[in-house]
Each structure stands twice: as C-alpha cells, then as structure tokens.
Amino acid sequence: MAAGTTRRRNPAERALEVREAAKTLALTRGLAAISLRNLATHCGVTAPLIAHYEPNMDALVASTFAAIAEQEIAEVSLHALAPDDALDQLRALISALADPARDNVGEVWCDAWSLGRKNDPLAEAARHSMDSWHALAIGIIRTGQNAGQFAAIAPERAALVLFALVDATASYQLVNFRSRETRDTLVRETLEDMLDVSLRINDDARNPSTKPTV
Amino acid sequence: MAAGTTRRRNPAERALEVREAAKTLALTRGLAAISLRNLATHCGVTAPLIAHYEPNMDALVASTFAAIAEQEIAEVSLHALAPDDALDQLRALISALADPARDNVGEVWCDAWSLGRKNDPLAEAARHSMDSWHALAIGIIRTGQNAGQFAAIAPERAALVLFALVDATASYQLVNFRSRETRDTLVRETLEDMLDVSLRINDDARNPSTKPTV
DNA sequence: TGAATTATTGATCACCTACTCAATAAGAGT
DNA sequence: ACTCTTATTGAGTAGGTGATCAATAATTCA
Structure with a gap:
C-alpha cells in the first residue's frame, strides 16, 4: 500500500492478524463494530480479503x-x-x-x-x-x-x-x-x-x- | 394505499402511531430494530414521513x-x-x-x-x-x-x-x-x-x- | 368555490452492511 | 527464467442505515 506494492503474507500470519484486529475492534468499539470494512481498514487491506479469511461475520463475532x-x-x-x-x-x-x-x-x-x-x-x-x-x-x-x-x-x-x-x-x-x-x-x-x-x-x-x- | 388513495391523518394521531410502532418494534425485535424504514413499513407509510415526525432516530430510540x-x-x-x-x-x-x-x-x-x-x-x-x-x-x-x-x-x-x-x-x-x-x-x-x-x-x-x- | 396549508410522497444522496467473482500479481518451486 | 499456486484486488450485487428536497395531493379555511 505505502509504496504501491501489494504485500502478500503468509496465510496463517494474515489470518492471525485478522483475528487480532477483530479483538481490538471489539474491545475498543464493541462487538457490533466487527465488520468486513472496519476489519479491512484496520488491516490496511480490502474487504474481500477479510471475507476470504472469515467468510461469516456472525461466526467471527462469536469466535472473537x-x-x-x-x-x-x-x-x-x-x-x-x-x-x-x-x-x-x-x-x-x-x-x-x-x-x-x-x-x-x-x-x-x-x-x-x-x-x-x-x-x-x-x-x-x-x-x-x-x-x-x-x-x-x-x-x-x-x-x-x-x-x-x-x-x-x-x-x-x-x-x-x-x-x-x-x-x-x-x-x-x-x-x-x-x-x-x-x-x-x-x-x-x-x-x-x-x-x-x-x-x-x-x-x-x-x-x-x-x-x-x- | 389499499384503494390507491393517500390517507392523510391528523398530525397528533400520526405522531402517536409512530411512537406506538417504535414501542412495538422495540419489544418484538429489540431497540436496534427501530429504523426509519422499519417504522415506515410498520405504519404502511414512506420513510421520509417518519423522519418528518421523528427527525432524530437516536432520540426516538431513547424516548421509546x-x-x-x-x-x-x-x-x-x-x-x-x-x-x-x-x-x-x-x-x-x-x-x-x-x-x-x-x-x-x-x-x-x-x-x-x-x-x-x-x-x-x-x-x-x-x-x-x-x-x-x-x-x-x-x-x-x-x-x-x-x-x-x-x-x-x-x-x-x-x-x-x-x-x-x-x-x-x-x-x-x-x-x-x-x-x-x-x-x-x-x-x-x-x-x-x-x-x-x-x-x-x-x-x-x-x-x-x-x-x-x- | 377558491386559496392556503401541510401531510405525504418519489427521488436522491451518502454512507453502511455482507458477499461474490473474475482478474491481477506476488511469491514459491522447478 | 518459467510455471504454478494463491493471496489480493477491483468491480459489482443486493441490501441496510439516516437524512434532505421538491413535488403532489388531501384537507381546512375563507
């Protein structure tokens, strides 16, 4: 993003980052703030990528x-x-x-x-x-x-x-x-x-x- | 609506109807279900009319x-x-x-x-x-x-x-x-x-x- | 009957939500 | 260097949210 180059991460690492972002979001803005877009913004990534790792938001809310x-x-x-x-x-x-x-x-x-x-x-x-x-x-x-x-x-x-x-x-x-x-x-x-x-x-x-x- | 004719109500009566709809919505589907469109559907009316009577949803949620x-x-x-x-x-x-x-x-x-x-x-x-x-x-x-x-x-x-x-x-x-x-x-x-x-x-x-x- | 008032609408804006899919491109393995 | 895998994106669908504005039409009053 910063240098115009797409950072491609290890899937396990990215998945962890998304789950951590969900935790942070939940603790700072409530469980209702967990959304594809908020997660995407928080991770500096697009929404579909979040959906790629977490295909179901309700499930993510629950697991978070x-x-x-x-x-x-x-x-x-x-x-x-x-x-x-x-x-x-x-x-x-x-x-x-x-x-x-x-x-x-x-x-x-x-x-x-x-x-x-x-x-x-x-x-x-x-x-x-x-x-x-x-x-x-x-x-x-x-x-x-x-x-x-x-x-x-x-x-x-x-x-x-x-x-x-x-x-x-x-x-x-x-x-x-x-x-x-x-x-x-x-x-x-x-x-x-x-x-x-x-x-x-x-x-x-x-x-x-x-x-x-x- | 039913006969193609627009029912025009006494403002006080309509305002009451909206407030009652908000109560019903809150009790059946939760406070978060109070929205312009849900209220409009419930009253058989368009959303802007609800906004005409209740210009602030947060305030309506609170008063409800x-x-x-x-x-x-x-x-x-x-x-x-x-x-x-x-x-x-x-x-x-x-x-x-x-x-x-x-x-x-x-x-x-x-x-x-x-x-x-x-x-x-x-x-x-x-x-x-x-x-x-x-x-x-x-x-x-x-x-x-x-x-x-x-x-x-x-x-x-x-x-x-x-x-x-x-x-x-x-x-x-x-x-x-x-x-x-x-x-x-x-x-x-x-x-x-x-x-x-x-x-x-x-x-x-x-x-x-x-x-x-x- | 005609005019003024205003309840009500349709259209639209700007933003949010989840989710899908084909295209792109980064990195790994040969 | 080349292929292959796949992480990642752009674009789009289909719906949700609050809110505004001019136009319409029902009702009231003169």
Missing part, C-alpha cells in the same frame, strides 16, 4: 468474543489461584474483576448478551464462558468452606450471585449508572455478607466483628 | 425506551403497592419482575445498556428509570424494616442487589443461560437471605424456621 472471554478467564484464574489461602484467592478474584482495565471486556460481555439473541454461536460462547467463570468461583468457595473460612451457602448459588452482581455492574457502567466505587462496593459487600468474610485486601480478619480496633 | 420503562414501572408500582403489608408488597414486586410476560422488556433493557454507550440520551433515560425502580424498592424495604419485618440491611444496598440480580438474569435470558427457574430462584433466595423473609406467595411465615409443618 470467545477468544476475549476465555483469555480473560485464563489470566484471572492464574492470578486468583496463585495464593494458597481460599480467602486470598477470593480477594484476588474480586480485585481482578474490579480492575478498571477490565471495563472493555465488561462492555463486550454486555454486547454479547444483547447480540446473542440473534447470533446463536455467540450465545453458545457466552454460556460456555459463563460456566467457566462459575467453575472458577465455585472451586474457590468450596475450598474456603472446607477450610471453615466461608459461610455454608451453596457454592453454586454464591457463584451465581457473585457474577450476577459483576455482570450487572458491567452493564451499569456502560450507561454511567452510579460511581465505580458504588458498583464495586455493591459486589464486595454483598459477597462479604453472603460468605461472612472480609474482602478488604489489607485486612487479615476472617470475621470483621472480632477485628481489633487499633 | 423511556416510554417502555416508565410504563412498566408505573404498572408494577401499582401492583406492588396494592397490599398494605410490606412483605406482601415485596412478594408482589418480585413476582411481577419474574413474570415471563416481562421478558421483552428485559431484552429492551439489555439493549439499552449496550446501545447507551453510543447514545447519551438513551443512557440518561436508563439511569433515570433505574433510579425509579430503586426508589420503589427502597420504599418497600424501608417500610418493612420500620415494621420489624425485614433484616436491618441498608435499603439502598438491598435495592441495588435486588435489581442487579433482576438485570443480570434478564441479560442471561437473552442467551438462554440456565433455566428460568434457576434464574428466578437466584433472585428470590438471595433476597430472602438478605432480608430474612420468605417470599413464597402462599407462605405467611415471616420467619421460615418457625413455620408449622402441617
């Missing part, structure tokens, strides 16, 4: 969402499962989910629910990644309960509540409802009450009511 | 959402505030929110969060209606607490949790995540735990642990 979601789950899992103690794991999980750097991913999730109505593979990918998230939380909660650290609520239900709060606040963020602090506090305090723990990171007390008033 | 949301809030408020007892009010509220007839409205809400990112008036309308919902719930919760029926959680927080659960499950429904029963149970049981009440409609016990085992 899956890639973003699964990558985040993998990263957060690694971070959350690093500590040995279940309470520390839960704290790591919550703080990772509250990280403002995650905002873009939250927006993509909201897009996925809305678009999932008309895009079956996308809906399926959403369900699958939701199951992955729940599995992570359930594991942590169960471990903590076995260690006597968490209240004896059904882990499945606690996980559902946790992500319902996280997901709802992600949607709220898109329309600037309430402050980030209010949204984060909603998640944290509800979970604290439900599991009877303190999730403040610099607070070792397992039971807030017995912590010293130094 | 506001109309749907506010109408529902008004109806549910009436239903929920009918009983004298706060517990019965809460039960009425929850059962109204769980009504499958409300599914379409839930989808519209999810659309609103997703589209609200690029449509400021829509985001504003969403925030406003969210505040209305919270006000309704806070009133009921506060009344119940004053009567000693509900646990002493901050009403604002309880309301946030309630609607976070309702909103998240509405999103989940769009991608068929879990069963309706699981989603409804999630809302109900979490609220029961949080306020220490029983929300099953044919159950008068205020404290489940003391109810007779007839």
Whole structure:
C-alpha cells in the first residue's frame, strides 16, 4: 500500500492478524463494530480479503468474543489461584474483576448478551464462558468452606450471585449508572455478607466483628 | 394505499402511531430494530414521513425506551403497592419482575445498556428509570424494616442487589443461560437471605424456621 | 368555490452492511 | 527464467442505515 506494492503474507500470519484486529475492534468499539470494512481498514487491506479469511461475520463475532472471554478467564484464574489461602484467592478474584482495565471486556460481555439473541454461536460462547467463570468461583468457595473460612451457602448459588452482581455492574457502567466505587462496593459487600468474610485486601480478619480496633 | 388513495391523518394521531410502532418494534425485535424504514413499513407509510415526525432516530430510540420503562414501572408500582403489608408488597414486586410476560422488556433493557454507550440520551433515560425502580424498592424495604419485618440491611444496598440480580438474569435470558427457574430462584433466595423473609406467595411465615409443618 | 396549508410522497444522496467473482500479481518451486 | 499456486484486488450485487428536497395531493379555511 505505502509504496504501491501489494504485500502478500503468509496465510496463517494474515489470518492471525485478522483475528487480532477483530479483538481490538471489539474491545475498543464493541462487538457490533466487527465488520468486513472496519476489519479491512484496520488491516490496511480490502474487504474481500477479510471475507476470504472469515467468510461469516456472525461466526467471527462469536469466535472473537470467545477468544476475549476465555483469555480473560485464563489470566484471572492464574492470578486468583496463585495464593494458597481460599480467602486470598477470593480477594484476588474480586480485585481482578474490579480492575478498571477490565471495563472493555465488561462492555463486550454486555454486547454479547444483547447480540446473542440473534447470533446463536455467540450465545453458545457466552454460556460456555459463563460456566467457566462459575467453575472458577465455585472451586474457590468450596475450598474456603472446607477450610471453615466461608459461610455454608451453596457454592453454586454464591457463584451465581457473585457474577450476577459483576455482570450487572458491567452493564451499569456502560450507561454511567452510579460511581465505580458504588458498583464495586455493591459486589464486595454483598459477597462479604453472603460468605461472612472480609474482602478488604489489607485486612487479615476472617470475621470483621472480632477485628481489633487499633 | 389499499384503494390507491393517500390517507392523510391528523398530525397528533400520526405522531402517536409512530411512537406506538417504535414501542412495538422495540419489544418484538429489540431497540436496534427501530429504523426509519422499519417504522415506515410498520405504519404502511414512506420513510421520509417518519423522519418528518421523528427527525432524530437516536432520540426516538431513547424516548421509546423511556416510554417502555416508565410504563412498566408505573404498572408494577401499582401492583406492588396494592397490599398494605410490606412483605406482601415485596412478594408482589418480585413476582411481577419474574413474570415471563416481562421478558421483552428485559431484552429492551439489555439493549439499552449496550446501545447507551453510543447514545447519551438513551443512557440518561436508563439511569433515570433505574433510579425509579430503586426508589420503589427502597420504599418497600424501608417500610418493612420500620415494621420489624425485614433484616436491618441498608435499603439502598438491598435495592441495588435486588435489581442487579433482576438485570443480570434478564441479560442471561437473552442467551438462554440456565433455566428460568434457576434464574428466578437466584433472585428470590438471595433476597430472602438478605432480608430474612420468605417470599413464597402462599407462605405467611415471616420467619421460615418457625413455620408449622402441617 | 377558491386559496392556503401541510401531510405525504418519489427521488436522491451518502454512507453502511455482507458477499461474490473474475482478474491481477506476488511469491514459491522447478 | 518459467510455471504454478494463491493471496489480493477491483468491480459489482443486493441490501441496510439516516437524512434532505421538491413535488403532489388531501384537507381546512375563507
């Protein structure tokens, strides 16, 4: 393009570039921004070439969402499962989910629910990644309960509540409802009450009511 | 059209028809389906006429959402505030929110969060209606607490949790995540735990642990 | 009945979407 | 150097979006 010469790339390399462009587009402008033209512009290439690599946009939207979601789950899992103690794991999980750097991913999730109505593979990918998230939380909660650290609520239900709060606040963020602090506090305090723990990171007390008033 | 003659309507009447068409379109095919051509087809009229009455589609999307949301809030408020007892009010509220007839409205809400990112008036309308919902719930919760029926959680927080659960499950429904029963149970049981009440409609016990085992 | 008003239309612009197909040309292998 | 494969393009189809403008025609009012 720049020198008037057509760059001809290794197919695998080009395919990867297109998928990366789709991710970038999704994270910066939403899943709905994934289109042949936007991808083409982003890659400095014509639209038919994109169609050559990705013959179905709905499928690309779905696979792009899956890639973003699964990558985040993998990263957060690694971070959350690093500590040995279940309470520390839960704290790591919550703080990772509250990280403002995650905002873009939250927006993509909201897009996925809305678009999932008309895009079956996308809906399926959403369900699958939701199951992955729940599995992570359930594991942590169960471990903590076995260690006597968490209240004896059904882990499945606690996980559902946790992500319902996280997901709802992600949607709220898109329309600037309430402050980030209010949204984060909603998640944290509800979970604290439900599991009877303190999730403040610099607070070792397992039971807030017995912590010293130094 | 039918007889080859152009029907010329009273402007107020036509404007109303367009607004009604927008509501119908939103509830059946989502907020994103509101377009000049879809509206024109629905009204049996040409697109420029729609533009004549609604010169700005983003604004129409926002006002249509506001109309749907506010109408529902008004109806549910009436239903929920009918009983004298706060517990019965809460039960009425929850059962109204769980009504499958409300599914379409839930989808519209999810659309609103997703589209609200690029449509400021829509985001504003969403925030406003969210505040209305919270006000309704806070009133009921506060009344119940004053009567000693509900646990002493901050009403604002309880309301946030309630609607976070309702909103998240509405999103989940769009991608068929879990069963309706699981989603409804999630809302109900979490609220029961949080306020220490029983929300099953044919159950008068205020404290489940003391109810007779007839 | 005639004139003024205006709801409504047809035509068009400018842009977007996905998708197809034949032609071009870059690079690989011989 | 030559052929072969194929990545890439240009051009086009068929539809979608919002929006504007002058012309038409239905209704209202004088």
